Structures are given as structure tokens and as C-alpha cells.
Amino acid sequence: MTEPLPAIPPRRRGGRGAxxxxxxxxxGAVAGLLVLAAIVALTLFGPLxxxxxxxYLDYLDRNQGMSWKHPLGTDNLGRDLLAQVLSGGRxxxxxxxxxxLLGLALGTLVGVxxxxxxxxxxPLMRLVDLFxxxxxxxxxxxxxxxxxxxxxxxxGPETGIFLLIVFVIGVTSWMQTARIxxxxxxxxxEQEYVLAARAIGTRPRRIVTRHILPNxxxxxxxxxxxxxxxxxxxxxxxxxxxxxxxxxxxxWGRLLFDGVNFMSLHPTRxxxxxxxxxxxxxxxxxxxxxxxxxxxPRGDLPPIAGGARRNRRGRLGVxxxxxxxxxxxxxxxxx
Amino acid sequence: MLSYTLRRLxxxxxxxxxxxxxxxxxxxxxxNDPTGSLPLTxxxxxxxxxxxxxxxxQPMPVRYLKWCVQFFWNEPxxxxxxxxxxxxxxxxxxxxxxxxxxxxxxLDLIVERLPQTxxxxxxxxxxxxxxxxxxxxxxxxxxxSWFDQLGTFVSMVGYSVPTFFTGLLLIVAFSIKLQWLPSxxxxxxxxxxxxxxxxxxxxxxxxxxxxxxxxxxxISRFLRASMLDNMDQDYVRTARAKGxxxxxxxxxxxxxxxxxxxxxxxALGFPQALGGAVITEQIFRINGIGQLLIQGVYSAxxxxxxxxxxxxxxxxxxxxLVADLLYAVLDPRVRYD
Numbered sequence: 001m002t003e004p005l006p007a008i009p010p011r012r013r014g015g016r017g018a019x020x021x022x023x024x025x026x027x028g029a030v031a032g033l034l035v036l037a038a039i040v041a042l043t044l045f046g047p048l049x050x051x052x053x054x055x056y057l058d059y060l061d062r063n064q065g066m067s068w069k070h071p072l073g074t075d076n077l078g079r080d081l082l083a084q085v086l087s088g089g090r091x092x093x094x095x096x097x098x099x100x101l102l103g104l105a106l107g108t109l110v111g112v113x114x115x116x117x118x119x120x121x122x123p124l125m126r127l128v129d130l131f132x133x134x135x136x137x138x139x140x141x142x143x144x145x146x147x148x149x150x151x152x153x154x155x156g157p158e159t160g161i162f163l164l165i166v167f168v169i170g171v172t173s174w175m176q177t178a179r180i181x182x183x184x185x186x187x188x189x190e191q192e193y194v195l196a197a198r199a200i201g202t203r204p205r206r207i208v209t210r211h212i213l214p215n216x217x218x219x220x221x222x223x224x225x226x227x228x229x230x231x232x233x234x235x236x237x238x239x240x241x242x243x244x245x246x247x248x249x250x251x252w253g254r255l256l257f258d259g260v261n262f263m264s265l266h267p268t269r270x271x272x273x274x275x276x277x278x279x280x281x282x283x284x285x286x287x288x289x290x291x292x293x294x295x296x297p298r299g300d301l302p303p304i305a306g307g308a309r310r311n312r313r314g315r316l317g318v319x320x321x322x323x324x325x326x327x328x329x330x331x332x333x334x335x
Numbered sequence: 336m337l338s339y340t341l342r343r344l345x346x347x348x349x350x351x352x353x354x355x356x357x358x359x360x361x362x363x364x365x366x367n368d369p370t371g372s373l374p375l376t377x378x379x380x381x382x383x384x385x386x387x388x389x390x391x392x393q394p395m396p397v398r399y400l401k402w403c404v405q406f407f408w409n410e411p412x413x414x415x416x417x418x419x420x421x422x423x424x425x426x427x428x429x430x431x432x433x434x435x436x437x438x439x440x441x442l443d444l445i446v447e448r449l450p451q452t453x454x455x456x457x458x459x460x461x462x463x464x465x466x467x468x469x470x471x472x473x474x475x476x477x478x479x480s481w482f483d484q485l486g487t488f489v490s491m492v493g494y495s496v497p498t499f500f501t502g503l504l505l506i507v508a509f510s511i512k513l514q515w516l517p518s519x520x521x522x523x524x525x526x527x528x529x530x531x532x533x534x535x536x537x538x539x540x541x542x543x544x545x546x547x548x549x550x551x552x553x554i555s556r557f558l559r560a561s562m563l564d565n566m567d568q569d570y571v572r573t574a575r576a577k578g579x580x581x582x583x584x585x586x587x588x589x590x591x592x593x594x595x596x597x598x599x600x601x602a603l604g605f606p607q608a609l610g611g612a613v614i615t616e617q618i619f620r621i622n623g624i625g626q627l628l629i630q631g632v633y634s635a636x637x638x639x640x641x642x643x644x645x646x647x648x649x650x651x652x653x654x655x656l657v658a659d660l661l662y663a664v665l666d667p668r669v670r671y672d
Contacts, residue, residue, distance in 0.1 A: 028491075129350070130350060130353055130354070132651075133350055133354060133648060133651050133652050133655065134354060134357070134648060134651075135606075135610055135644055135647030135648050135650075135651060136610065137610045137611070137613055137614075138610065138613065138628055138640075138643065138644040138647050139358070139361070139644055141613070141628070141629070141632050142361065142362065142632060142640055142644060143361060145632045145633075145635070146361070146362065229495065233497055236497060236499075237497060237499065237614055240497075240499045240614065240617075241613070241614065241617060241629060242633075243632065256499065256500070256503070260503065263503065263506065263507060263511070264511050267507040267511065267512075270500075270503045270507070271504070271507070274497075274499075274500035274503060274504070275500075277497060277500060278492075278495060278496040278497070278500055281495040281496070281497070282491065282492060282495035282496070285491060285494075285495050286491065289491075
């Protein structure tokens with residue numbers, strides 16, 4: 001009892017530099033960032049170097065293997081596979097990012113409203129529960145089947161399907177973000193600086209934009225990374241089932257779908273697009289993992305305890321924690 | 336406990352009604368014509384007649400109520416009759432949910448398809464859990480060892496690589512290159528003797544492996560996180576202090592307490608896995624309910640799609656309920672009433 005307690009090291013300020021340093025220490029995340037940067041650069045600038053039109057039909061060069069002219073070979077209509085994978089990547093990444101942004105905006109809006117406006121909390125959280133109980137994949141298939149043609153007619157074949165897919169993925173993937181943001185906002189609302197801001201008469205909107213939002217940024221950034229991965233996976237799943245993008249405007253998922261029928265003769269037609277999806281999602285997931293570790297305030301703990309605590313929950317552990325918190329709230333209501 | 340169960344049940348009913356309305360409304364608002372796939376030679380009057388016969392000229396709330404009656408009353412009765420063989424009242428006069436493309440009751444189609452799905456998905460889920468248990472425990476116990484690092488990497492790959500790519504890779508490797516396993520699932524196959532049993536095992540191997548990897552990746556991470564939460568609790572130190580062997584401490588004391596949240600995760604994951612069956616069944620050509628859904632979507636068979644989508648929702652709500660009840664039963668620290 002008389003033994004002196006070990007001195008608590010001064011808490012490092014979790015500034016941007018500290019976050020970046022911790023992120024850089026996460027080997028997987030750095031590797032993920034490099035791979036993702038390479039993929040994005042390839043899809044953006046690759047078509048400038050590899051100047052074959054992805055839709056050009058070269059009947060004489062059908063079903064070619066790898067060669068200098070066609071580095072990944074050609075498909076059954078003589079289209080260059082590398083050009084297709086590159087342009088498909090642009091669409092896949094664009095869909096992933098836009099759908100994530102939409103889902104993130106919705107989730108943040110719902111989360112802030114539920115956490116900040118007391119009477120909206122109950123109804124909005126019931127809405128979240130309802131959306132979580134929807135069977136997403138079947139519902140997405142149905143919505144796309146039903147509205148595809150009218151949207152293609154209204155906005156043109158390419159924009160129409162793009163808008164539809166981004167919309168359906170975004171509208172069905174905001175629930176986790178909303179839950180996390182709501183939890184953070186509920187905790188922040190009672191902090192002294194927010195009370196102080198309220199005391200000097202700051203308008204609620206200003207409190208949210210000035211004091212709440214900057215402080216919920218880190219969970220939002222983490223769910224942004226996971227949201228991109230999720231959106232890319234969902235889009236390629238839909239395209240793989242033949243209900244996403246059409247063949248003349250292919251994404252990686254659609255290329256995979258088109259390649260399946262030729263799989264036994266030309267397995268590379270499924271391997272390249274599949275590898276592209278997998279690498280992208282894997283690197284985005286690693287980045288999300290690293291970001292979460294870097295922004296986790298527990299990362300500030302002294303090294304001895306920190307060694308055991310840093311990264312102790314996996315990516316899914318965070319979901320577990322939010323679920324438990326949700327349960328604790330439910331419990332309180334039930335009593 | 337009973338009042339908690341009843342309360343949760345009471346909450347599930349409005350959820351299901353809301354979902355059924357959403358599913359109905361989405362399909363109803365859609366600019367879609369059930370007579371669209373009929374030959375163009377049919378005159379407009381006849382088309383209008385067909386629409387009237389299908390009941391499409393009535394206002395939407397009426398049709399929703401009628402659908403509810405069909406779905407929540409007529410179909411369960413039909414199912415009961417089918418199972419017991421007893422006829423309950425006027426079975427002939429009851430309107431059933433009829434598939435537009437096959438003209439058969441939707442329920443019969445689903446009952447036909449369900450066993451294949453349940454076998455493959457259920458089996459892969461069980462195997463996934465069995466793989467995840469030791470991996471999760473060892474990764475947590477030897478945190479940051481090479482085993483844990485490997486486990487982290489494999490599970491990251493497991494839930495980053497989509498099942499439709501792993502499935503195709505397995506087909507390319509084992510069906511096309513090595514020709515060891517069949518790539519198409521033969522549902523008509525009957526297990527009668529040792530050879531046919533072996534064939535059944537071989538054709539289930541790839542779909543089950545793909546899904547088991549995916550499920551094991553997720554569950555093992557949950558278990559690892561949960562084990563780590565429990566590992567430095569006081570009761571673990573007490574167990575060690577009273578001289579229990581390390582094996583007993585980890586595999587009995589820590590594991591039992593760590594499984595509480597994981598069991599609910601397992602329960603919550605099952606309907607997700609069923610939804611994912613849509614993709615797996617498409618890859619391996621298994622004619623289960625996932626493939627039925629895709630067929631329904633392609634042929635614009637609204638009643639079939641409606642029923643299947645709603646059934647998936649029922650599964651989700653049901654397993655949510657199961658997860659909550661399991662949590663209440665398993666965790667004595669939580670008292671609900």
C-alpha cells in the first residue's frame with residue numbers, strides 16, 4: 001500500500017501529427033494505403049498509357065492470352081481486358097466513394113439528430129432498427145430490377161444505372177454510422193465546453209457544426225473507410241448477379257459476371273477483375289483498421305499497458321462494443 | 336424472463352408489419368406490368384381483364400390487406416395441412432399466394448427449394464463456427480504471436496475477398512485444372528450407399544468451404560476480441576490463484592464467459608448467411624431459395640419475390656429475437672425483469 005504508484009506519463013495531445021505517426025506505425029495500414037494509391041493511380045492514369053478503347057471490338061484478336069499488345073489478353077469479342085479492368089475500376093471506385101459519401105451523410109445526419117434532439121432519439125433509433133432488419137441483398141435486387149429501366153430512360157443508360165446503384169447502396173448503409181455518431185454525440189452533449197457554449201447563447205446549429213461535428217470526426221472517418229469497402233463489395237455483388245452495371249459500361253463485378261461463362265477456357269478473365277476487387281477491399285479494410293487504431297484515444301496509454309491494449313479489439317470488436325452499448329441503453333429503457 | 340420474452344415478441348410484430356408494408360409498397364410503386372411479358376398479340380381489353388383477375392385494379396391498401404390475409408393466415412394453414420395431412424375448413428376456397436410465372440403456390444416452390452439451402456448454408460455455418468472457436472481462443476491467448484498475426488491476416492482476407500471470387504477461384508483450381516470436384520451442385524442426387532454419400536460430400540465441399548471461410552473469419556475475430564476483454568478480469572486471476580490448471584482456466588472459465596456475446600453474434604449472423612446464399616447458389620448452381628429469388632427477379636414474378644424477401648426479413652427478426660433471448664438466458668449478470 002505504501003508503494004508509490006507509477007507515475008502517469010503526460011497524455012500526448014492527440015493532434016493530427018500524433019494520429020499520422022500512429023497510423024504510420026501500423027504496417028498493414030501503410031501497405032494498404034500504398035496498394036490503394038497504386039490502384040487509384042492505375043485506374044486514373046493507366047488509360048493514358050494503355051491507349052486501347054475498352055469497348056473496341058477487335059474480332060481478329062479474340063480470346064487472346066497475355067501479350068505485349070494486350071497485357072491481360074482479350075475477351076470473346078476481342079475487347080482488351082486490361083483497358084476494361086482499368087475503366088471498370090474507375091466506375092467501381094466512383095460508385096464505392098459516392099455511395100459511401102451518401103451513406104455517411106445520412107448516417108451522420110441521423111446520428112446527430114438522434115443524439116442532439118431528445119424527442120427525435122426514440123423514433124430515429126426505431127428507424128435504424130427497422131432498416132437493420134431489412135433483408136438488404138434481396139431488397140436491393142428487387143429495387144434495381146424494378147427501377148432500372150425507368151431510370152435508364154430518364155437519365156441515359158450510364159448515369160441512370162450509376163445514380164440508381166449509388167442511391168440504393170447509400171440509402172441502405174447508413175445505420176452503423178448513425179449508431180456510432182449518436183453514441184458519441186450523446187456523450188459529447190454533456191461535456192462542459194458544450195454546456196458553456198450553450199450558456200453563452202450559441203445556437204444549436206452552431207453548437208453542432210462548431211463543437212460536436214469536429215469531435216465525432218474520427219469515428220466518421222473510420223466508418224468512411226469501412227463504408228467504401230462495403231459499397232464496392234455490394235456493387236460488385238449486384239453486378240455479379242447480373243443486376244448491376246451493363247456489359248457496355250462494366251465494373252469489376254460485371255467483368256467477373258461476364259467472365260464466368262468463359263471460365264473453363266480462359267480463367268484469367270475472372271481472375272484479374274476478382275483480384276482487383278479483392279485487393280482494393282483488402283487494402284481499404286487495412287486502412288480502416290489503421291485509422292481506427294490511430295484515432296483511438298486508448299492508443300495514448302503508456303507502452304506497457306498500451307502494448308496489450310492497442311489494437312485489442314479487431315475491426316469487428318468495435319461493432320461488438322456498439323452493440324453492447326446499444327443493449328445497455330435498451331436495458332435501461334426496459335426497467 | 337417471461338415478461339421480457341413477451342415484450343420482445345410484442346416489439347417484433349410491428350417491425351414485421353412495417354417491413355411487410357415496405358416490401359409490398361416497393362414492389363407496388365414500381366413501374367412494372369405483370370402482363371408485360373405476355374405476347375404482344377393480346378388485345379388491351381384482355382390485358383385489362385387479366386389485370387382485374389389478378390386483383391390489380393383495386394386500391395393499394397386493399398391489396399395490402401388481402402396479401403396480409405393470404406400470407407399470415409392462408410399460407411400457414413396450408414403449410415399445417417401439408418405437414419399434418421388434416422384438412423382445416425374449406426381448403427379449396429382459400430386464396431393462396433400464386434407465383435405469376437409458374438402458376439404454382441409460392442409456398443410449394445419454397446418448400447421444394449429450402450432443404451438444399453439449409454443443408455449447404457447450415458453446414459457451412461456450423462463448420463465455420465467450429466473452425467472459429469479454436470482460432471479465436473488461441474489468437475487471444477497468444478496475442479501478437481505468429482499464430483495471431485496469421486489469424487488476423489487470414490480473417491482480414493476472409494471478409495475482404497468476396498465469396499463470389501473465392502468460389503470461382505476454387506472452381507478454377509479444383510474443377511477445371513485438377514478436375515477433382517464437380518462445379519455444379521446436383522440436387523437430384525440421392526444418398527443411398529457409400530459411393531453416393533462420397534459424391535454428396537464432394538459436391539458440397541466447395542460451397543461449404545467458401546462460406547465456412549467467410550463465417551469463420553468474422554466469428555473468430557469476435558471471439559478473439561471477447562476473449563481479450565475477459566482475459567485480465569479478476570475472476571480469471573482468482574481461478575489461477577486457486578490452482579486451476581491453465582487449460583481449465585482458458586477453455587472453461589474464460590471461454591464460457593467470452594462466448595456470451597459471441598453466441599448472439601452467431602445467431603445474428605445466420606440470417607445474413609442465408610441472404611448471402613443468393614450469391615453462393617448462383618456460383619455453384621445450387622437450386623435453393625437464393626436461386627429461386629434470382630429467377631423470380633429476372634422473370635418479374637412479383638408474388639414470389641415479395642414472399643421470399645419477406646421471408647428473409649422474418650428470419651432476421653426471428654434471429655434477432657433469439658439472440659436477445661439467448662443473451663438474457665446466458666448472462667446471469669443481466670436481469671431483465
